Amino acid sequence: MQTQVKKPISQVPIQRIERSDALPPPRFRYSPAVRVGSDVYVSGLVGLDPATGALADATAAGQTRQILRNLQALCAEQGWSLERIVLARVYCAGPAAAEGMNEVWSEFFEQLALPARTFTVVQALPLGAAVEIEFQLSI
Template identity: 35%
Template sequence: MSRETIHTDKAPQAIGTYSQAVRTGNTVYLSGQIPLDPASMALVEGDMEAQIRRVFDNLAAVCEAAGGGLQQIAKLNVFLTDLAHFPLVNQVMADYFSEPYPARAAIGVASLPKGAAVEMDAVLVLD
């Protein structure tokens, strides 16, 4: 099966040796997104909600570049430096997703790239 690299300027550029996403067949593996502004490549300013929204916006841009959308995410992984923010993730996620919701894991981590408080990656299945 062939692999296709997905790239968009509407999401932050990779800050390491990885692609924004890779498509194999109808499955797209999205790399982790932190709350970087794609234009400035700096962490967004604002509270935790602003950071979570920026991550979802970044994921949405990569999904769109792959020919899909957030609603086609089958699996979402959420990494938080403070699990106390998990209820806020649920609240904000309700603005971006509708049922049926993707499978999901929430993992508490000690730190994330660039000092971010949240990172998410996903598996997208195209119709």
Template identity: 45%
Template sequence: MIERITATRGPQPRFLYTPCVKSGPMGIVSGMVALDPDSGTLIDGDVAAQTQRIFDNLLLALPEYGFAMQDLVLARIYTTCMDQFPRINAVWERQFADTPPPARTSVGVSALPLSAQIEIEFMFHRG
């Protein structure tokens, strides 16, 4: 059975897509950019601030998605700022200070929706 979930906490989708799709123990969270949870607009700030906002938004939604950070098995990072990847990585490392990190792919791109500097998609498995 496939379950499509839009969390009530955090920013709402700005386009037509499902934020989280679950099938059995697997869950895929659509790529997230750094939207302010109240206004739904892209936050001001550098790539580190945008990275942190993405993780903050993910943490807001996870209870409704039925997953925890310990269930995260894969993250795909897309960024227009590969030259600033150490700043992205510093935020990443804080998120996983107490939890083993998932597998990760990082890709440099020329543009992202809403002129974001970073977008991250997530895959979860609840065993």
């Protein structure tokens, strides 16, 4: 029986994804995604259209749909599987946004394994967004 020796955390490679054709360019100073070994951390996504950089829709449902499209495109670009999403942190600007977000969420994850999820209602989000979601994948 072989034992697998894990690398010390200081030796695990870190890859910062600074630009992606799947996402609009960051408006602030951050990496849209960071890979540490087999873990991927995707920064909070709002429903921006990658072509225009503007919110794709005024509704929480439409913004959630765009967020999930952007995540899907990022995963395809990087060779990651959506099945490997292990955690999502969802932020909605007010309780009314939750209904539209949850409706689209259920449709999207109908054929996928459900990740763990934290849901928080906040007073406001950047750029006037109704929804922001950050993701963690284990690839």
